Amino acid sequence: MVSAPPILFGAKLRELRLAAGLSLNDLAALVHYSKGYLSKIETGQKQPTDDIARRCDAALGTSGDLVTLLPGKPQHGPAGETSVDGEGWTMTLVPGGASWFQPMDRRQALASGTASMLTFGISAGNTQTASTVPIDVFRAMFDHFRRLGQSMSPAVVLPALVTHTHTLRELARNARPGERGEVLTLCARYAEYAGWMAQESGNDHAALWWTDRAVEMAEAGGDREMATYAVVRRALVAFYRGDAHDTIELAKQAQNPNSSHRIRGLAAQREAQGHALAGDYDQCMRGLDRARALLAAATNESTLPPLGPTNVADPVAMTEGWSLHDLGRPHEAASILDREMDRIPGHAVRSRARYGVRQALAHAASGEVEHACVLTARILDLVDAADSVTVNTDLQRLARTLARFHTSSAVKAIQPRLVTSLHRPST
Structure with missing residues (x-):
């Protein structure tokens, strides 16, 4: 641009x-x-x-x-650049309960005296000690982690996800030949979700690093879908950076005719969002139509934990509402978001926070200031619980929009609570 x-x-x-x-x-x-x-x-x-x-x-x-x-946005490097010298990732825990991750190559680890690192090479395993892995247990636990990820801070969920990913990878080394692929494929789902939690905590580099590890493990397990989905994830990182061009190009790459209907549908959604950022209404609507048809055809495609969002009844409709706001059509956006918000289950705190902020933003942008403030008051506790950097990005936009109506009594009333959420320290 x-x-x-x-x-x-x-x-x-x-x-x-x-x-x-x-x-x-x-x-x-x-x-x-x-x-x-x-x-x-x-x-x-x-x-x-x-x-x-x-x-x-x-x-x-x-x-x-x-x-x-518009002036071009600062570039932060291509969304796919995640390489480090080696495959190590260190986790640091401090007495207060906080944790964080950072890449570290083996030379750095030796120099700093790091005793152990999480490493993700895939080996052939040892058939002499082959044992049965309780896959059903880890599959059920993954569903529980996803539910936890909807209601708790990513800083709380991420360390446990990393530990279980590492455990599954180790179990795959010694799994029976007929089980190894299934274990690695499930392990890849854990790694991919760890990447999403890393992104929610504000670490794009970690998000892409974990996504790359998910691709490696999925391919070792015989599942090539994850490689295509990883491109969709990179498009999402580009989208949150406000980079319309990279969002569109990456999403187009992911719409490989050999991929499943679900992956192509998710990619078409992401492309539509990129076109919305670029202000292209017609291309956005065409992308959403494609996504709707592909996702409708994706029913029962896989017995694995599904990739992508699972708590939104109609993800394409929700994406349309989101995109219409970005296209400068807040009235239309508010109408769709009002309807779709009522369909998000109560336990999906993160999803309700994400789309609730968008709903309030659409009403504020439409000039419906008092109603926007009512909606904002309803979702701030959810925003605090979600502790999401991506949600806070939209909350900042909402705060700026409401600030234009600073003489409104409703805005004055919500302002202190809104400021508290915006400046709340991460867990």
């Missing part, structure tokens, strides 16, 4: 507004920003934001023309 000075963005906005026959007052009413603010954008006195660009594109029907003029 080519950077453009604010004066060029403003001139283009004015040109498009006049071509549409709208006054500044007219446009202000459509996008729920003040006339004075829009005037400063047009004259180059204010830097345009993603939000104002998308809303103006939607109001003027300009299919992302203004989004393309």
Whole structure:
């Protein structure tokens, strides 16, 4: 994306507004920003934001023309770069209960006196000590971990996930020949979920490292689906970085015709979200239609724990609501999110927090400030429990949107509680 000075963005906005026959007052009413603010954008006195660009594109029907003029976002390196010198990952625990992970090659470990590391090479095993692995037990435990991941901080769930991943990997070494592949495939699911918890805790590098380990173990177990799903996960990291181009390109790569309907459906959803970031409504809707058809055909494809979200009744509809907000269509987004929020089970705290913040954000962006504050009050306890960096990113957007209505009594009332959640220390 080519950077453009604010004066060029403003001139283009004015040109498009006049071509549409709208006054500044007219446009202000459509996008729920003040006339004075829009005037400063047009004259180059204010830097345009993603939000104002998308809303103006939607109001003027300009299919992302203004989004393309936004200054380029800083790059943090390709989403796939996760290599370290060696395959080690150290876990640190401190008396207060906190934990964290960091990559460390073997030379570093020796130099620092580290006694042991979690390493994830795959060996052929030892058939002389082959034993039966209680796969059903570990499968049931994985379901429990997923449920825990919905209601507890990732900092609490992640160490246990890592331990069980390591245990399964060790058990696979000595499993009976007919079981080894099944054990490694389940182990890969544990590793992939560890990656998701790492991302929720704010460590993208760790998230991708664990995803790569999941691919290695799945392939050793004869399952190549994880390699394709890993690309979908990298697209998600790009999406949360606000990188529309990488989100779209990675999602397209994952739509391999040899992959399962579910993987291709999840990839199509991610591509649609990338197009929403880019302000392309038509491409976004086409991607969602593709995702809907593919996921409908994915029923009973596998007996393994399913990859991707499992607590949302209609993931495509929820993604559509999310995307419509990013496309500057908050009224449409709010209508869908209102309906879909009622279908999320009560135990799915993380999902309710994630989409509840989006729901409140859509209503706030629609100018329904008092209702947005009511919704915000309902979900802040859930946000605190989820302790998610990705959810907090949207909570910050919600706080900025509500701050534009700082004279509202409802905003004044919710502000102290909102600030507490925003600045709550991680577990």
